[in-house]
Amino acid sequence: MSESDRPDVTQELRLPWDDDPEDLYEHAPCGYLTTLPDGTVVRVNQTFLSWTGYERAALVGHRRFRDLLTPGCQIYHETHYAPLLTMQSEVHEIALDVVCADGSRVPVLVNSVLERGVGGAPRVIRTTVFNATERRSYEGELLAARSTAEAAEKRVQVLQQIVADLAAAPTEAEVAEAVVRAPEPAFQATSTSIYLVDAERDQLVAVASTDPTTGNWDDMPRSSRRAVAEVARRGDLHVVHDLAEAAAHFPDLAESMARSGRRTVVLLPLTTGPAEDQSGVSVLGVLAFSFAEERELTDGELRVIRLLGQQTGQALDRARLYDDARRREERADFLAGTTRALDEEHRLLQRSRRLVERMVPEIADWATVRLHVGPAGLREDAGGPAPDEDLLAARIAEATRSVTPVYATDSDRLGCTVLPLTARGKVLGTLSLRMAADRRGAEAERAFLVALAGRAGLALENARLYEQERAIARSLQRSLLAADVPSGDPRFAVESHYQPAGQDLEVGGDWFDAFLITPNRLAVVVGDVVGRGLEAASTMGQLRSAIRALANASNGPARLLEGLDRFCQRVESARMATVVYAEVDLDACELVYACAGHLPPLLHQPAGPAEFLLQGRSGPIGTRAGDRRRTEQRLRLTPGSRLLFYTDGLVERRDRPLDSGFEVLNREFSRLRGAPLKGLPAALADTMVGREHGDDVCLLCLTLGAEERLERTLGADPLQIALLRSDMRAWLTGHGVDADCMDAVLLGCSEAVANSIEHGYREDPFGVVDVSATITDDAVEVRVADRGTWRGPGHSRGRGLRLIEESMDEVLFDRGDGTTVTMRRHRGEAE
Structure with missing residues (x-):
């Protein structure tokens, strides 16, 4: 084929029409804006207008680009976007939110180029805007999937850590402390409790809980008909999904669930022995954890829960073999843990509270800390019933005076040991505790208690010094x-x-x-x-x-x-x-x-x-x-x-x-x-x-200025009356009310509000009192209204009612849905 016979490729590839550059600009797949250096829009394409719903005339020459952004993005524009554009002459893929004409928001990615004129002065800014709605949605889906994967990974990590902790736990108390924290991070449980079997006393002993206020948190016989005892006898996992199921099988659990707001409860027996041979399984305790909502556990979660019960049971069985031999190590670990726990708190009261929390129930069944430093009468206690207060006070005085511990004995009716808490040669307070009978008098226990009191005293003194320094720092700040x-x-x-x-x-x-x-x-x-x-x-x-x-x-x-x-x-x-x-x-x-x-x-x-x-x-x-x-x-x-x-x-x-x-x-x-x-x-x-x-x-x-009409809403708290008086006094002063009229109005209004709080809301601390006041040329009118329930039409404070009637010229009571008191006081001559 000769050159002349070959087709013209260029001619074949040309379109049959010419593209209009203006049409390409107006309907490009992205938004285009041209703005002056101060951000004023001078040109915008139809694509951006279609996305945002604005009219071209509303933007060109009238709005700046930053005015189209949300408040947060406006601040970002002025603190990051604009400075970067000024320094670099261009910015790329900045994520912002544009407010549309109807108030909705569109996520966008923005690129801008600053063109400069002769001498480098800013001349014009050209900006492209890409709609990022689908991209943000896709990113949201990716984040949700990632969150699900991370939750599963976290649960595995938590369980791995729990298994490692169980393997290293030498005592029953440490096993319980390790496992009681597992369900909350692993399964998002809201509260967890653990009960251990005491075979000698044939009881289930309440050992640890993340929230002891929920449920029946106390010891029980293994023959009890309560849910925990039933699961301990049966030796199998039981999941209660709702109140109806609980009421049908475990009435005590149904009552606890109704009171605490729990909707799903898992009762897990802690077992040891071969899982395939139920006859050889021993139940050493029960782990109970709950959820605030109805929760369907998957088969995988149930397998993990059963595995947790087996691992915990084996750890408990192992711990019992080492308990006596490692008691001294336990006490050393307890001292170290207590020191760390106290160091986590910075305040005196919090450290004393943490000390008591560490003592009960692991070391004692009752304990109290009473401090001689800090706020007067500072006291923190926990545990069972307190001993006789007079006998305890005498023993505390003896320990404080002698600066030596006063130990309990087997024949001691009080049953409490009192330890002075000292630091730097002075007594800061006392730690009183009632320990189990089999621990009294042992030399090792006494040495342990002395060491504990020494560390606690030093920690409390450090907290006192911290609070002193903190108060100085706060005073400096305010000065x-x-x-x-x-x-x-x-x-x-x-x-x-x-x-x-x-x-x-x-x-x-x-x-x-x-x-x-x-x-x-x-x-x-x-x-x-x-x-x-x-x-x-x-x-x-x-x-x-x-x-x-x-x-x-x-x-x-x-x-x-x-x-x-x-x-x-x-x-x-x-x-x-x-x-x-x-x-x-x-x-x-x-x-x-x-x-x-x-x-x-x-x-x-x-x-x-x-x-x-x-x-x-x-x-x-x-x-x-x-x-x-x-x-x-x-x-x-x-x-x-x-x-x-x-x-x-x-x-x-x-x-x-x-x-x-x-x-x-x-x-x-x-x-x-x-x-x-x-x-x-x-x-x-x-x-x-x-x-x-x-x-x-x-x-x-x-x-x-002074409002034309004063309107205030107060809580049912007498302390609010002083705040109202201050506000009303300023308002009356701003309107030029004479002193006699002002004093009378303040007195009458205060008494009316006090009556509403005392009688209308005597059993409702969340009630509110509405107060409104208006001023005319000749009088001040105040209206005090509550929606409380008064005991009777004449049941108001006798002296308070007389003060209202004596101070105000007109008083009207309206008792319908609550009580409304309308009062008027005539003004003196205008100054």
């Missing part, structure tokens, strides 16, 4: 915080709370401050310095002083933050600190604020839901990368608004996204909208983080 927060101004009220990390002796870097710039302008600030220790505390103090020096009527938040940036050039340790700073015009009720890398304040106005203030944001103090310009935001507030400032310890957790922390905070702050301001930050911190938390928590709550 570095603002102590002169302004008060007494009816136009605003400030309540703060600082909670240090639970187990940390170091001083933290969280802080707050509030001060008046002018008589009509209030400044509020909350910040967090990087690091811990004295350097962080020193930096915290310097920053607070710098802010007070920079704050004036003409600067404003943005310029103040710029001044702090310059301050970081001289104080390097202040770099990367986060700050939220706000100024409030008290007369105009206007707020101006700026956030330098800090978490957004939470605003709750009298009408509408709480909202996070996500504007006026920029990077942390002294940030070298990214946009260094400082911005501020201004908004007008309604009188009665509450504004919460806080540090990251309140919402950040390693086991949940930051957005979830924001949602929890919003919900809890909204729930407390009717609570008095006094104590509100402390209550919020207690709900969000508890008392033993790994990070410092700092909160400041600001209330502006």
Whole structure:
């Protein structure tokens, strides 16, 4: 074939139409956005609009790319994404969540390229967005499968460890301690108990439990009709799946399950002997574990459970052969274990409680620790019935005076040994215990008890010193915080709370401050310095002083933050600190604020839901990368608004996204909208983080102006009355109520609330009292309502009712569904 006869391959491969570049851009399989350096969208393709539901006109020229992200992703954008893009000119496969027009969220992967103009100045940002919904779903399935595999592997590892522990356990007590912990990690059981057969007394002895309060936790004859004894006699595994089955076979177990909320119970005999020959099997005990929900155990799990029973039975049989010979080693191990257990606790009371927990029931059937140091009357005891208190007190006094143990004897009616707990030549307290009769008087036991008391005394002294040092550290932390927060101004009220990390002796870097710039302008600030220790505390103090020096009527938040940036050039340790700073015009009720890398304040106005203030944001103090310009935001507030400032310890957790922390905070702050301001930050911190938390928590709550109508909801606790009085006094002052009228209203309202708590909720500590108050030109009206059950129409405190009637001009009782008291007091002449 000649060259001229060959077909034109290029001509054959050409499409019969030409691709339109604009159509390729608009309907590409990914989203395209073009934005200015500040993030403003100037071009977007149809693919992105279809995914998110936005109209092109709503985005182009009106929205920034960061505005389309969730709050958590917005913070990530400003602290990571934007700085990286500025430094590297490109970022790849950043996972973010885009908020659609209907409020739903779309997971995406983002790539961005920053194009620069002449001289290197940023010109435009080009961004591609890939929908990651299916990828995230697939990853979720992989994680679920991995979690299932890890759970199975964990169960195998736990059982392997238990088998190893059983093989090494020399005594019955150690075997029981090893096996009682197996079902919870291996099968996700909620509680476990173990009973051992005492052949000499023909009893089943309750030895160990992870939750002794559930079930009938005591010894029983082997002839008993209780479920544990029945399984011990039969020698076979029994699984109770529900209350009906338990009621049909084991009434005692059904009662225990109903009381404790358990739904499935496994009763496993601990056996020794050949499994194939039931006639040669001996039952040495019963392991009982339960589940909170109805649980169907698989055949594989049942095989593992039976194997656990056989392994445990063999370990018990082996332990009995070595028990007498290894008693001394047992005591040595107990001493070492007690020392470790006490070292795990840092507080004096917890160490004394742990000591008693170690003693009962392994060493004694009753024990108590009474300390002469720490809080007055500190005492911790456990076990069976306590001995005669007068005789015990005399023996404790003797041991304390002589600084020597007072041992029990066979003829001793009290039956208790008292050991003085000493350290560094002084008596810290006493350990009293009642041991089994066959252990009294033995020299080895006495030497063991002396050694135990010595170690316990030293551990308790170390705990006392720890608490002393901890108290000093806490005092230092609080002394570095603002102590002169302004008060007494009816136009605003400030309540703060600082909670240090639970187990940390170091001083933290969280802080707050509030001060008046002018008589009509209030400044509020909350910040967090990087690091811990004295350097962080020193930096915290310097920053607070710098802010007070920079704050004036003409600067404003943005310029103040710029001044702090310059301050970081001289104080390097202040770099990367986060700050939220706000100024409030008290007369105009206007707020101006700026956030330098800090978490957004939470605003709750009298009408509408709480909202996070996500504007006026920029990077942390002294940030070298990214946009260094400082911005501020201004908004007008309604009188009665509450504004919460806080540090990251309140919402950040390693086991949940930051957005979830924001949602929890919003919900809890909204729930407390009717609570008095006094104590509100402390209550919020207690709900969000508890008392033993790994990070410092700092909160400041600001209330502006006097609400038009005061509405509060109180718990049925007399301590709440003082908080209500403080809130109501400020509200009445803000409305210019004269002193005589104010005192009368406070007295009448307090007595009415006290009546509701005492009589309406005398048997209901979870009841609530609703209080509302309004003001007119000529009177103050207060309404106090409860939903409790009063004993009779006239059953209120006689003196309290007289005080209400004497202090108020009009009083009306309405007893329907609960009791409502409506009171009016006429005002004096307006000032």
